[in-house]
Amino acid sequence: xxxAPIRIPLSQLARGQRATVECSALDxxxxxxxxxxxxxxxxxxxxxxxxxxxxxCIVQIDRTRLGLPHGIADRIMVTPIExxxx
Amino acid sequence: xIPRVALLGNPNTGKSTLFxxxxxxxxxxANFPGSTVEHQVGRxxxxxxxxxxxxxxxxxxxxxxxxxxxxxxxxxxDGRVGDGRPDAALxxxxxxxxxxxxxxxxxxxxxxxxxVVAINMVDLxxxxxxxxxxxxxxxxxxxxxxxxxxxxxxxxxxxxxxLTRTSMSSATPxxxxxFPTTEPGSTASAVWAADVFAxxxxxxxxxNDDRMTIHDRLDAAFTHPLLGIVFFVLMMSLLFASIYxxxxxxxxxxxGIFGWLGNGVESMMPAGTLRDLTVNGIVGGVSATVVFLxxxxxxxxxxxxxxxxxxxxxxxxAVDRTMRRFGLPGQAFMPLLSSHACALPGIMxxxxxxxxxxRLATILVAPFMSCSARVPVxxxxxxxxxxxxxxxxGFAFTGCYVLGGxxxxxxxxxxxxxxxxxxxxxxxxxxxxxxxxxxxNALTIAMDRGMLFLKNAGSVILSIAIVMWxxxxxxxxxxxxxxxxIELRAVEVAPTDPTTAENLRSQAERLNERTQQSGSFAGQLxxxxxxxxxxxxxxxxxxxxxxxxxxxxxxxxTTVFVLAGAGSDADGxxxxxxxxxxxATRDDGLPLFTMATSASLLIFFVLAMQCLPTLVxxxxxxxxxxxxxxxxxxxxxxxxxxxLFAYRFMP
Numbered sequence: 001x002x003x004a005p006i007r008i009p010l011s012q013l014a015r016g017q018r019a020t021v022e023c024s025a026l027d028x029x030x031x032x033x034x035x036x037x038x039x040x041x042x043x044x045x046x047x048x049x050x051x052x053x054x055x056x057c058i059v060q061i062d063r064t065r066l067g068l069p070h071g072i073a074d075r076i077m078v079t080p081i082e083x084x085x086x
Numbered sequence: 087x088i089p090r091v092a093l094l095g096n097p098n099t100g101k102s103t104l105f106x107x108x109x110x111x112x113x114x115x116a117n118f119p120g121s122t123v124e125h126q127v128g129r130x131x132x133x134x135x136x137x138x139x140x141x142x143x144x145x146x147x148x149x150x151x152x153x154x155x156x157x158x159x160x161x162x163x164d165g166r167v168g169d170g171r172p173d174a175a176l177x178x179x180x181x182x183x184x185x186x187x188x189x190x191x192x193x194x195x196x197x198x199x200x201x202v203v204a205i206n207m208v209d210l211x212x213x214x215x216x217x218x219x220x221x222x223x224x225x226x227x228x229x230x231x232x233x234x235x236x237x238x239x240x241x242x243x244x245x246x247x248x249l250t251r252t253s254m255s256s257a258t259p260x261x262x263x264x265f266p267t268t269e270p271g272s273t274a275s276a277v278w279a280a281d282v283f284a285x286x287x288x289x290x291x292x293x294n295d296d297r298m299t300i301h302d303r304l305d306a307a308f309t310h311p312l313l314g315i316v317f318f319v320l321m322m323s324l325l326f327a328s329i330y331x332x333x334x335x336x337x338x339x340x341x342g343i344f345g346w347l348g349n350g351v352e353s354m355m356p357a358g359t360l361r362d363l364t365v366n367g368i369v370g371g372v373s374a375t376v377v378f379l380x381x382x383x384x385x386x387x388x389x390x391x392x393x394x395x396x397x398x399x400x401x402x403x404a405v406d407r408t409m410r411r412f413g414l415p416g417q418a419f420m421p422l423l424s425s426h427a428c429a430l431p432g433i434m435x436x437x438x439x440x441x442x443x444x445r446l447a448t449i450l451v452a453p454f455m456s457c458s459a460r461v462p463v464x465x466x467x468x469x470x471x472x473x474x475x476x477x478x479x480g481f482a483f484t485g486c487y488v489l490g491g492x493x494x495x496x497x498x499x500x501x502x503x504x505x506x507x508x509x510x511x512x513x514x515x516x517x518x519x520x521x522x523x524x525x526x527n528a529l530t531i532a533m534d535r536g537m538l539f540l541k542n543a544g545s546v547i548l549s550i551a552i553v554m555w556x557x558x559x560x561x562x563x564x565x566x567x568x569x570x571x572i573e574l575r576a577v578e579v580a581p582t583d584p585t586t587a588e589n590l591r592s593q594a595e596r597l598n599e600r601t602q603q604s605g606s607f608a609g610q611l612x613x614x615x616x617x618x619x620x621x622x623x624x625x626x627x628x629x630x631x632x633x634x635x636x637x638x639x640x641x642x643x644t645t646v647f648v649l650a651g652a653g654s655d656a657d658g659x660x661x662x663x664x665x666x667x668x669x670a671t672r673d674d675g676l677p678l679f680t681m682a683t684s685a686s687l688l689i690f691f692v693l694a695m696q697c698l699p700t701l702v703x704x705x706x707x708x709x710x711x712x713x714x715x716x717x718x719x720x721x722x723x724x725x726x727x728x729x730l731f732a733y734r735f736m737p
Contacts, residue, residue, distance in 0.1 A: 015298065015302070016298060016302075032151075032152055032153075033512075033514070035148070035150075035151055035152070035269075035271070036147065036151060036153075036514060037271075037514065038269075038270070038271025038272065039147035039148035039151060039190075039269070039270045039271045040147050040186075040271075040514070040516060041183075041185075041186045041271070042271075043271040043272065043273065043275075043276050044272075044273050044276075045273070045276075046276070051299075051301070051302045051305055051306075052302065052305050052306050052309065055311075055407065056309055056403045056406070056513075058302075058305050058309070058517065062183065062185055062186065063182050063183045063519075064183055064186060064516060065301070065305070065516065065517040065518075065519075066514065066515070066516055066517065067309070067399070067400075067403050067513075067514070067515045067516075067517050068512075068514055069406075069416075069512040069513060069514070071512055072512050072514060
């Protein structure tokens with residue numbers, strides 16, 4: 001039996017935690033926000049790392065840091081990645 | 087015909103640093119016809135003497151976004167704005183963020199313009215072990231690629247060479263290259279960029295490390311709800327205190343140069359109207375404004391350093407939380423910060439705020455932010471209020487900025503709860519890396535703004551200074567009987583007591599000048615309007631100064647100097663411009679600037695809409711004279727009431 005990956009809002013990740021943004025993760029956002037986030041680097045299947053939870057929620061994607069208001073971070077669904085650091 | 091090259095790239099790619107490196111001070115700020123998004127046009131001169139006009143477009147993430155700056159860039163590339171399609175494009179990519187930047191480059195290259203790609207900040211990338219293969223990048227993108235560092239100048243010569251070749255040719259990117267047809271951020275675009283990145287960049291494997299970095303710690307501190315605000319206030323106080331402290335030395339030097347120039351002209355020209363116009367109208371009038379050039383230069387220099395360091399983006403978030411409480415969006419932060427330089431670009435920059443109500447609220451409160459035109463007035467009045475106490479004067483100076491900000495925010499809250507009620511748009515912002523700011527870049531920005539200020543002083547302010555001199559010099563009034571009697575007495579006592587005779591002559595001269603002032607056109611205008619300003623402590627001369635400063639605030643100091651300053655040199659000593667204005671007297675002989683009058687005037691200037699060009703721009707931006715009229719009435723009432731309180735309660 002396959003266990004479906006747990007999807008939680010980005011705002012619920014802890015500092016330093018990593019996650020993958022899913023295909024439909026941005027669907028609940030208005031189109032202009034979704035397009036801007038994608039162009040800024042938060043596209044489908046991208047990996048994010050939380051630098052600062054809360055407001056603003058600061059996430060790192062590749063070498064880009066984005067500051068997001070809590071309301072937006074709350075509506076982006078992500079799949080947490082197990083920590084690899086010791 | 088000089089080739090035109092559009093400079094294009096994501097925000098925070100060092101595009102403006104590259105522009106400044108290529109063009110230096112040979113640039114001007116402009117707007118495309120029908121657009122209010124500001125851009126710079128600079129001339130880049132090659133070693134061969136060949137010239138190129140570089141158009142620095144706003145930093146954007148995609149050409150397809152429904153945002154004003156994205157639309158402007160797309161229109162510029164397609165020749166729908168400006169002087170037609172540019173001859174070429176210079177795409178600036180950040181070497182440290184290539185995957186995302188490559189996606190943008192692909193979408194721009196699809197437009198088919200001859201292009202050069204500059205991969206910027208390669209020095210930082212090399213420190214991380216990332217090596218860019220220019221040849222492979224050129225093959226993948228189908229256009230020349232040059233790895234540069236705009237800060238250090240690395241690769242700039244090769245970029246200029248390549249730019250010359252490309253802008254003169256009509257070679258467009260190869261049409262058969264497999265660029266993704268979707269926009270940046272899509273899966274297809276990301277896959278293509280990852281493939282190209284793997285081919286053009288050799289890089290060490292960066293291990294995922296979940297520990298907190300120094301960047302994380304700084305971000306946490308600068309965007310903290312309390313600590314972030316404390317840090318922001320401290321930073322701004324330090325900024326303005328530095329301006330006040332550091333600028334006083336060059337200001338004295340500028341003051342001295344104009345004093346020397348005035349004395350030189352006075353000794354060379356025969357007495358008469360022309361000498362009076364040159365010394366008191368032109369030299370005196372312009373010096374009263376230009377003396378504040380060091381403060382303007384310092385303000386822009388320090389702001390550019392702060393922006394370059396990466397701090398300002400964090401400050402936007404620190405302030406965002408507070409601004410939301412007043413109904414303003416985070417995007418309003420930059421227009422409001424720009425309004426501290428001048429309300430005009432600030433108001434124009436509100437076009438970047440997507441929500442109509444948010445934008446209107448920001449436009450209406452922008453003039454409350456203390457602009458650079460107020461700096462001369464603040465410096466003069468805080469100097470009068472706290473003469474010999476620079477620290478207190480520095481705090482008062484900061485207080486003016488704080489007062490304007492607080493009243494502006496309170497007004498925004500009022501507007502968003504009444505006539506502009508409705509939801510606002512959340513702020514999403516890229517936070518650039520922290521880095522050591524570029525002194526060279528900050529100097530270029532400060533010099534650019536300083537030149538703009540000087541051009542203004544050389545045109546608008548010079549014209550107003552001459553008009554003010556004429557208004558205060560004509561019609562000519564005959565000497566008063568009292569001064570004639572004093573001069574006769576001076577003649578009588580001269581053989582026995584030359585010192586007393588000299589003093590009497592000075593007294594008679596001052597009386598004559600006062601008679602001339604009150605009889606002049608300016609004096610008459612002041613006399614008519616003065617009753618309206620009397621409750622806030624203004625006499626005839628200050629009323630004239632306030633009325634004329636409606637054209638441009640900085641004219642206030644010029645007018646005060648021209649109206650009140652000409653006579654105070656009667657004691658034969660050479661006083662500086664500031665000292666002359668400070669020691670000016672009213673018609674009744676009392677000091678023109680008392681504590682109460684200075685405080686009242688200071689508060690009036692912080693809060694009043696004393697700027698005709700701003701009103702015109704507001705009308706243009708809102709498409710109606712209803713809003714600027716409301717803004718003018720509201721701000722005038724607030725300013726007058728606050729000044730009245732200050733005048734009544736000051737000792």
